Amino acid sequence: MPALPVVAPAERGATRIADRVVAKIAARAALEALGPLPAEAAPPHAGVDVRPGVPGPAPAGGAPPTTVHVHVGLELGYPGDIGGRCAAVRRRVAERVEELAGMEVPEVAVRVERLHLTHASGTVRGRTR
Template sequence: MTRVSGEPTTAAEARSGRTVAPGERGATRIADRVVAKIAAQAAREAIGALPPDAVPPHATVVVHHDLAHVRVGLELGYPCDIGAGCGAVRRQVARRVEELAGMSVPEVAVQVERLHSAQTPGAGRGRTR
């Protein structure tokens, strides 16, 4: 139906005699796994390029109402300022989830699972002779 200057657009609105604002007509739910994909991509953006054998960042998310609690696992280059790298990931993840999903992010836990040595490719992959 077409709305003409405040006229009801649905049969329910016509019966009740009131109009419902567009934002109040329904609900949008964003799945946890979608927010996790946003968070993982944001972590990739924050850490930059990784060696070819690196595992890309991954995230798990628990959403409660409009709050997203995020846990990110990632690998970093070595040597690096691990604290600064984790801080950059936290800020980027919180910013992108808020921008793209419209959720507040009170917590981003970052777990560094592995460090990559820039000097020796393949270091840390087991024993070498």
């Protein structure tokens, strides 16, 4: 069987990953990082906004961006370690987007949108705005 001709990388084409796909990966990763909650607690929510961006000059030849900036909005239980949970979300989102989409994530901005108050027993009393 004859050998296939070698095609230069610039002529092979490129795979583009839609922002909404990256957003879904990031949202799922954020929920994974938050971990399980008591059955009575409100389900965690992670809203995600993805902004593709490449620091410095754009990739040559119309190649897709290799860097993405992710903004995550969370609803968390309170009281709790809010800073620790946000840090875990940042790490997990960056890891999963890089692993599954092959994109570097230099920034994961986390915004806590709501806190859900809980008793010491873990039952939900309400929400704080």
